[in-house]
Amino acid sequence: MSTETESGIDRAHLRGVTVTAIAALFGVAAxxxxxxxxxxxxxxxxxxxxxxxEVVLLAILVQPLLLKVVGLLKDDFGVKDFLFIAFMTFSMWFVSWGVLLSTGAEIAF
Incomplete structure (x- = not known):
């Protein structure tokens, strides 16, 4: 296929899927x-x-630092990428926390 590299994996696609998965997991964790x-x-x-x-805002702000440490944050990381991370994290937080609130589930440590 034209989108595959020599190793058979499109690196940009894999990076996008990984960033999306991390943002979704951070949203649920928030x-x-x-x-x-x-x-x-x-x-x-x-x-x-x-x-x-404040919890969800912290989750959004921590992700670029985590992505830089992991090596997924390249020099071309811009406003569009940050807004994508913020949107995905907030959306997952909103839905997940809405479910937790409406079911009355309590998670206490």
Whole structure:
């Protein structure tokens, strides 16, 4: 195929899938973290918690550093890439935390 390299894997595609998977996992982890931060609170109060929002913002800001350490962050990483990571992380957090809030599941340590 024209998109394959000598090793048979398109490196750009593999990088994109990896970045997407990391962003999705960080979003779910942020939802669990938000649930832990608001454990014991009424769901309507928890939904308005500033701490829960801080958890997802931290998850978004940590990812470029992690990607740089792992070696997935190249010199061509720009605003578009950062916005993609922010969107994917926030979307997964929003859906996952919404499910946790609506089911009344509590995750406390």
């Amino acid at each position: 939802a669990v973290g938000s649930s832990v931060m608001t454990a014991g609170a009424d769901p309507t109060v928890a939904a308005n918690s500033q701490r829960a929002l």
